[in-house]
Amino acid sequence: MKISEVSKKYDISIDTLRYYEKAGLLPNIKKNSSGIREYTDMDCERVEFIKCMRSAGMPVERLSKYIALCEQGEETAEERRSMLIQQRAELIEKRDTIQRSIDKLDYKINIYYNTLRAKENCLHKTK
Amino acid sequence: MKISEVSKKYDISIDTLRYYEKAGLLPNIKKNSSGIREYTDMDCERVEFIKCMRSAGMPVERLSKYIALCEQGEETAEERRSMLIQQRAELIEKRDTIQRSIDKLDYKINIYYNTLRAKENCLHKTK
DNA sequence: GCTTGACTTAGAGTGGACTCCAGAATGTAA
DNA sequence: TTACATTCTGGAGTCCACTCTAAGTCAAGC
Numbered sequence: 001m002k003i004s005e006v007s008k009k010y011d012i013s014i015d016t017l018r019y020y021e022k023a024g025l026l027p028n029i030k031k032n033s034s035g036i037r038e039y040t041d042m043d044c045e046r047v048e049f050i051k052c053m054r055s056a057g058m059p060v061e062r063l064s065k066y067i068a069l070c071e072q073g074e075e076t077a078e079e080r081r082s083m084l085i086q087q088r089a090e091l092i093e094k095r096d097t098i099q100r101s102i103d104k105l106d107y108k109i110n111i112y113y114n115t116l117r118a119k120e121n122c123l124h125k126t127k
Numbered sequence: 128m129k130i131s132e133v134s135k136k137y138d139i140s141i142d143t144l145r146y147y148e149k150a151g152l153l154p155n156i157k158k159n160s161s162g163i164r165e166y167t168d169m170d171c172e173r174v175e176f177i178k179c180m181r182s183a184g185m186p187v188e189r190l191s192k193y194i195a196l197c198e199q200g201e202e203t204a205e206e207r208r209s210m211l212i213q214q215r216a217e218l219i220e221k222r223d224t225i226q227r228s229i230d231k232l233d234y235k236i237n238i239y240y241n242t243l244r245a246k247e248n249c250l251h252k253t254k
Numbered sequence: 255g256c257t258t259g260a261c262t263t264a265g266a267g268t269g270g271a272c273t274c275c276a277g278a279a280t281g282t283a284a
Numbered sequence: 285t286t287a288c289a290t291t292c293t294g295g296a297g298t299c300c301a302c303t304c305t306a307a308g309t310c311a312a313g314c
Contacts, residue, residue: 004260014261015303023301034310036261049231056228060301081239088232091225098222101183104176105215112208131290141291142273150271161280163291187271 001039010047017047024064025050027071056091128166137174144174151191152177154198183218 007014020026026046030038039047046067053063066083069076134141147153153173157165166174173194180190193210196203 002261013303016301018262019302031262034261035263036310052228052231054301056225058228077239077243081236081243084232084236084239088229088236091229091232095222095225095229098183098218098225101179101185102215102218102222104179105211105218109208109211109215112204112211116204116208129291140273143271145292146272158292161291162293163280181271 001044003037003039006039006044006047009044010051012047012051020047020050020060023060025060025067027067053087057094058087062087128171130164130166133166133171133174136171137178139174139178147174147177147187150187152187152194154194180214184221185214189214 001009003014003017006012007017017026021029026043029043030040032038050063054060062083066080069080069083128136130141130144133139134144144153148156153170156170157167159165177190181187189210193207196207196210
């Protein structure tokens, strides 16, 4: 796949794909004789994983470190696994923080609702 | 309350508190005769709300707009409410995105677990 | 052969949210 | 009263994650 196809498939800009590559998130992308990138299926899977992690806010640098470990082979499996566990813990924290905001918003939205209804009610009565 | 106390209470840096003020998130902070800020209980409540929303990623600019509406009085209640509803929807989206990442991580962590266990098992047998 | 469009690079620019700094004034404790 | 901490202001600097620009290469179609 060429870069524009990958870009469309995953809805990630071409610039961003090249940026990720420079940042070490997509090592070893093959290029044809005239220097044009050719993404393999494995590259695409990686793009998908990156997209998923980035959308949850995992920093590019940490992702880069994780992928570097992947490239080093089996002996880094344990370390990679513990990175993922760590990341998972952070995301759970983040999710819960967001949930608390949602709860606060629900509370406030309800107050507005009651206030506005009370007002309307009041208008009704004075009619 | 003085700025350093507010800073400690909510774990927000003094610089950030002043930055929020400049950005319109904390309008009308009173200052004493020598120009030193004195935060009222209402200011503090606002700081807490800001902290909650910011920790969930609500942009400073939107927060600033919301607070400006608050300052305009009752006739903006409807608009404020719909801003909160909108924000709530975005946070639910965000929370779900993070959940999908967590699910993906769970899946991967499990694969590592199985792989590592299989390896260990193998070592056991060859002993 | 020439244009068009997709690709390449290195490097500069942007936006958001802080974070730090210099220099001045004010407050507090020994 | 001397020293040290805290506050103030305006503005500069930083970090992250892109995003854009300029200048160039290459393949396909007319």
